[in-house]
């Protein structure tokens with residue numbers, strides 16, 4: 001018989017999971033701040049819509065707690081959802097993405113005149 005699988009998808013020492021793979025595996029991303037004593041769970045499939053798939057999960061939110069800015073006490077982990085989560089775990093779902101206008105300075109050049117005939 002096979003030994004029981006752990007709840008941790010990949011546990012090699014130096015493996016840094018990326019959000020794209022976590023989304024493909026259907027994982028939960030659980031962020032915890034030990035200063036704020038706050039824990040939030042996200043669906044990797046939501047996060048991959050807001051972040052590049054190649055982003056490491058521990059680089060989400062800049063690697064810092066969004067509230068207090070702590071990085072030393074901030075942990076991001078991935079795990080498989082379980083039946084115990086159904087109807088119990090609060091997940092922070094993506095409801096939309098706000099587009100931010102980006103600006104840069106450049107030298108003025110006259111707009112091309114529309115050609116009539």
Ligand SMILES: [Zn+2]
Nearest residue numbers: 033036065068
């Ligand atoms: Zn915090």
